[in-house]
Amino acid sequence: MSAKVITITREFGSGGRTIGKEVAQKLGYDFYDWNIVSEVAKESGFAQEFVEENGEDASSTNSFIFRFNNSGSDLMDKLYIAQRKVIKEIADKGNCVIVGRCADYILRERKDALHCFIWADKKFKEERVVNVYGETNESIEKRLVNKDKKRIAHYEYYTGRKWGRPWYYQICLDSSSLGIDTCVDTIVELAGKIDN
Amino acid sequence: MSAKVITITREFGSGGRTIGKEVAQKLGYDFYDWNIVSEVAKESGFAQEFVEENGEDASSTNSFIFRFNNSGSDLMDKLYIAQRKVIKEIADKGNCVIVGRCADYILRERKDALHCFIWADKKFKEERVVNVYGETNESIEKRLVNKDKKRIAHYEYYTGRKWGRPWYYQICLDSSSLGIDTCVDTIVELAGKIDN
Numbered sequence: 001m002s003a004k005v006i007t008i009t010r011e012f013g014s015g016g017r018t019i020g021k022e023v024a025q026k027l028g029y030d031f032y033d034w035n036i037v038s039e040v041a042k043e044s045g046f047a048q049e050f051v052e053e054n055g056e057d058a059s060s061t062n063s064f065i066f067r068f069n070n071s072g073s074d075l076m077d078k079l080y081i082a083q084r085k086v087i088k089e090i091a092d093k094g095n096c097v098i099v100g101r102c103a104d105y106i107l108r109e110r111k112d113a114l115h116c117f118i119w120a121d122k123k124f125k126e127e128r129v130v131n132v133y134g135e136t137n138e139s140i141e142k143r144l145v146n147k148d149k150k151r152i153a154h155y156e157y158y159t160g161r162k163w164g165r166p167w168y169y170q171i172c173l174d175s176s177s178l179g180i181d182t183c184v185d186t187i188v189e190l191a192g193k194i195d196n
Numbered sequence: 197m198s199a200k201v202i203t204i205t206r207e208f209g210s211g212g213r214t215i216g217k218e219v220a221q222k223l224g225y226d227f228y229d230w231n232i233v234s235e236v237a238k239e240s241g242f243a244q245e246f247v248e249e250n251g252e253d254a255s256s257t258n259s260f261i262f263r264f265n266n267s268g269s270d271l272m273d274k275l276y277i278a279q280r281k282v283i284k285e286i287a288d289k290g291n292c293v294i295v296g297r298c299a300d301y302i303l304r305e306r307k308d309a310l311h312c313f314i315w316a317d318k319k320f321k322e323e324r325v326v327n328v329y330g331e332t333n334e335s336i337e338k339r340l341v342n343k344d345k346k347r348i349a350h351y352e353y354y355t356g357r358k359w360g361r362p363w364y365y366q367i368c369l370d371s372s373s374l375g376i377d378t379c380v381d382t383i384v385e386l387a388g389k390i391d392n
Contacts, residue, residue, distance in 0.1 A: 119362055166315055166360055171382075172368035182389050186367075186382060193378050 003114035003194040004094040006187065007103040009155075011164075012147040013125030013132075015175045015183075016118035017099050022184040024097040027191060032090055033099040036083070039090075044082030046075075055083055056101050057150035058157070080158050100151075104168055105159035114191050117164065117172040118183065124176030170194075199310035199390040200290040202383065203299040205351075207360075208343040209321030209328075211371045211379075212314035213295050218380040220293040223387060228286055229295040232279070235286075240278030242271075251279055252297050253346035254353070276354050296347075300364055301355035310387050313360065313368040314379065320372030366390075 006023060010016020017033055024031035040055060041048045053059065054076060062076060080102075087106050090096055091113070098107075104115045120128070126140045136143065152163040166172050171190060173183045202219060206212020213229055220227035236251060237244045249255065250272060258272060276298075283302050286292055287309070294303075300311045316324070322336045332339065348359040362368050367386060369379045 117362060117368075164362055166313060166362050166365075166368035166370075169362075169368070170370040170373050172313075172362035172365070174362075174366040177366050178386065178389065182386065186386065189385070190374065190378065190382065193374065 003191040004112040005091045006097045006114045008099045008116050009104045010118040013129040014118045014120035015180045019180055019183045020097045020099045023187050026188050030096040039086045040083045043086050054079055058154040063150050063153040102158050114194050115169045116187055117169040118175050120176035199387040200308040201287045202293045202310045204295045204312050205300045206314040209325040210314045210316035211376045215376055215379045216293045216295045219383050222384050226292040235282045236279045239282050250275055254350040259346050259349040298355050310390050311365045312383055313365040314371050316372035
């Protein structure tokens with residue numbers, strides 16, 4: 001038996017996206033990350049840029065509304081519902097790795113899924129973000145904090161879960177001390193052992 | 197390179213102790229769990245029964261004092277200090293697996309350590325506790341809740357950490373969906389890859 005669906009929930013800069021991509025390559029699975037955007041745009045009628053900007057991370061305004069008013073706008077809710085539909089359809093097709101976008105929560109009841117959480121220490125994330133995404137005017141420290149804050153606000157609002165609790169994942173890994181390759185190998189190995 | 201020290205922090209009933217024991221056997225490492233008690237008793241002068249009862253889980257009274265008064269009694273603090281010394285000495289000798297007793301926190305700065313957190317779903321823990329420890333007058337549900345409550349109160353008071361956060365562990369595993377053997381194999385595999 002093996003996991004038909006693998007979800008990767010990750011901290012910004014932890015290399016979770018790269019890990020997901022390599023896991024997909026090794027298993028011959030489809031890989032879904034930004035490429036979900038166009039499908040969600042088609043499904044919802046929203047512009048691609050709108051989905052890109054709001055599909056995973058809350059904007060500063062929404063971040064505030066999610067956290068302190070505990071409410072989402074109609075537009076945000078519609079986007080979430082469209083995205084959830086697309087993610088469920090992708091999972092139904094099977095043999096896929098899905099990064100982020102609350103997929104761990106949306107697919108929580110699937111017995112054939114392996115849910116993974118990837119985190120890393122600050123130094124690792126800072127170096128990685130500069131190497132992968134380049135320098136910007138904003139300090140690297142601020143970029144990390146801001147991005148995670150927006151991602152967590154979106155995640156917690158739409159899932160009702162607290163971010164980064166082991167109880168939602170069969171496996172959590174520290175990519176900074178284990179390294180990207182070891183994380184990939186471990187997930188591939190475990191995917192082959194999921195009883196479903 | 198490989199991990200010289202492995203710590204296992206676990207929920208009651210998750211099989212974490214068994215996993216630690218089997219990891220130690222496979223690696224040819226020393227295994228420390230209840231057998232720490234006699235060393236701590238020697239070190240501290242406390243009776244063995246006292247160490248057994250208070251070395252890892254708070255009593256009902258202490259649980260209350262830890263959580264709501266945020267203070268420990270002199271006796272508890274002395275016991276913790278003696279236990280910390282014993283755990284550090286065991287780690288210095290190397291090639292060991294240590295279960296519970298805040299070892300993840302006490303040894304947090306060792307670069308040669310692999311820190312693991314094991315959890316399981318309620319059904320798995322309930323079945324396991326009855327199979328391993330037998331029936332008692334107390335309902336199984338109450339036993340699980342009470343035991344974890346006391347363990348968490350002790351852990352959080354002495355470490356200043358929140359229980360069960362992935363950021364303290366290179367790996368967290370769900371023994372209920374992965375199975376004991378897979379958890380053992382995964383930890384043994386990772387232990388061989390720790391860069392120190």
